[in-house]
Amino acid sequence: MPSPEMNAYTTEARQTRRALLNSDYNPVEMRQMLASFETLGPEGIPKKLGGAELELRRLDGAALLVYVPGGGFCFPGGDAHRVLLDRISTLASTRGALLQHRLAPENPFPAAHDDVLGALRTILSEEIGPVFVMCDSSAGALVLCACAQLKREGHRLPDKLVCLSALTDLAMTGHSYVANAEADPMFGPQAVIHKVYHYLQGANPAQPAASPYWDEPVALPDSLFIVGSTEVMRDDTVRYAGKAESAGTNVTVRVYEAAAHVFPLLPGIPEAEEAIDQIAAFLTGS
Numbered sequence: 549m550p551s552p553e554m555n556a557y558t559t560e561a562r563q564t565r566r567a568l569l570n571s572d573y574n575p576v577e578m579r580q581m582l583a584s585f586e587t588l589g590p591e592g593i594p595k596k597l598g599g600a601e602l603e604l605r606r607l608d609g610a611a612l613l614v615y616v617p618g619g620g621f622c623f624p625g626g627d628a629h630r631v632l633l634d635r636i637s638t639l640a641s642t643r644g645a646l647l648q649h650r651l652a653p654e655n656p657f658p659a660a661h662d663d664v665l666g667a668l669r670t671i672l673s674e675e676i677g678p679v680f681v682m683c684d685s686s687a688g689a690l691v692l693c694a695c696a697q698l699k700r701e702g703h704r705l706p707d708k709l710v711c712l713s714a715l716t717d718l719a720m721t722g723h724s725y726v727a728n729a730e731a732d733p734m735f736g737p738q739a740v741i742h743k744v745y746h747y748l749q750g751a752n753p754a755q756p757a758a759s760p761y762w763d764e765p766v767a768l769p770d771s772l773f774i775v776g777s778t779e780v781m782r783d784d785t786v787r788y789a790g791k792a793e794s795a796g797t798n799v800t801v802r803v804y805e806a807a808a809h810v811f812p813l814l815p816g817i818p819e820a821e822e823a824i825d826q827i828a829a830f831l832t833g834s
Contacts, residue, residue, distance in 0.1 A: 550806040551818040558733035558808055570739045575622035575653060575746055588627045590646075597670050599650045600663035605630065606637040606644035611678040611707075613642040613831065614671060618685025618715070618810065620743030621652045621660055628813040632824070633682075639828035642680065649690065656749040661757050665694040672704045680831050681706040684810045685781075686743065688714025692760035692768075692788070699766045709771040710827050713810045715784050717761040718744050718753035722783025731778040734809050740780065761788050765795035772800045772830045774823050776807030802826065 550558075595602040602614075615633040617625025625646050637644030649663035664687070672679055683691040688711045698705055725737045744753060756763035761784065771792060775785040786801065793799040804811065804819050812823040 550804075553817045554807060554811070554819050557814060557817060558806065561808060562733045566734055566736075569734055570736045570742075572742060575620070575743075579623055579651070582623065582626070586626050588630050597647075597667040598663060599655075599659060600667040601648045602667065602671070603646040603648065604643070605634055605646065606642070609637070609640075609642040611640070611642040611680060611831075612671070612675055613637045613640065613644050613680045613682060614647050614668070614706075615644070616647045616649070616664060616681065616683040616687040616691050618683065618687040618713075619651075620739075621686050621747035622743055624648050624651065629684075631815070632813055635824055636682070636827055636831070639824070640680075640831040642831065652743075653746040653749065657747055657751045658757055660690055660747070661693055664690040665697055668694050668706070669698060669703060672698070672706065678707040680708045680710070682710040682712070682827070683714065684712035684813075686715050686747075688712075688716055688784070689718065689758065689760055692716060693757055693763065695768055696756070696760060696763050696766045699768070705769050708769050708831060710830065711771065711773045711785065712812055712823075713775050713779060713781055713785065714773065714788065715740070715781055716759060716788040717784050718748065718759045719762070720744075720753075722781075722787055724783040725780050728778050728780045728782060732780045732809070733778070735780050737780055761791065765791045767796035768792055770798045770800075770830075772802070772827065774802050774804070774812065774826070776809065776811060777803050777805050778807075779809055781809070800830070 590603045617629040633644045649660040754762045773785045773789045789799045789801045812820045814820045
């Protein structure tokens with residue numbers, strides 16, 4: 549059963565945010581509005597990596613945790629992503645860095661794909677110690693596509709992957725887009741269609757550079773997938789994880805009952821605390 553805190557959050561989200569998140573809003577105007585609520589901001593001096601930008605945060609540790617935040621391809625990572633990265637990197641005793649890509653609709657596909665692929669290629673070439681990569685939502689597609697391409701190149705891959713509520717099929721063929729269309733407290737299928745429309749701008753959603761689910765199965769590093777049972781994107785996680793496992797990937801999938809999209813971002817909710825502890829234990833091998 550979901551916790552009372554999770555139930556309270558999902559009820560509030562359904563009543564106050566779901567209609568807006570599923571509407572045909574202007575993502576550029578929405579981005580400008582949301583920016584006014586951000587207070588933490590980048591720390592230190594951001595590092596440019598092609599079209600991407602790496603924001604170094606926690607600086608102590610032999611390993612590096614790179615967090616590629618989601619945002620429907622249209623929104624940057626914000627305060628909640630920074631707090632989550634800081635917590636996990638502290639628990640796992642790693643350095644922490646937030647990786648931001650160019651945003652749609654101003655920079656349509658394949659800009660974000662190219663940014664994440666190029667940045668990970670550079671980071672993995674320069675780092676001597678372990679490199680862990682965490683991603684959520686739309687960034688799941690970007691990170692998993694990048695890892696598949698790096699694998700084909702014979703390049704070094706991250707040592708471990710953590711994927712939260714990952715989007716892997718931009719063609720939206722998973723049954724959960726129908727089964728959870730009303731059950732998801734935040735997103736209906738139209739919310740995903742809206743972001744994919746602004747990102748792809750007519751490109752094929754089933755091409756391997758856009759949707760890792762439609763790429764050939766590849767063996768990836770040890771991977772942890774976390775998702776909520778009532779998410780419209782639930783099957784993006786479950787089906788992709790199955791394909792990765794069939795290719796030889798050591799996969800752990802945790803489906804939390806009735807948990808909201810990328811719920812580890814939510815402070816003070818028991819499911820989020822449990823997931824954060826699970827992520828830290830996965831990264832440290834404890």
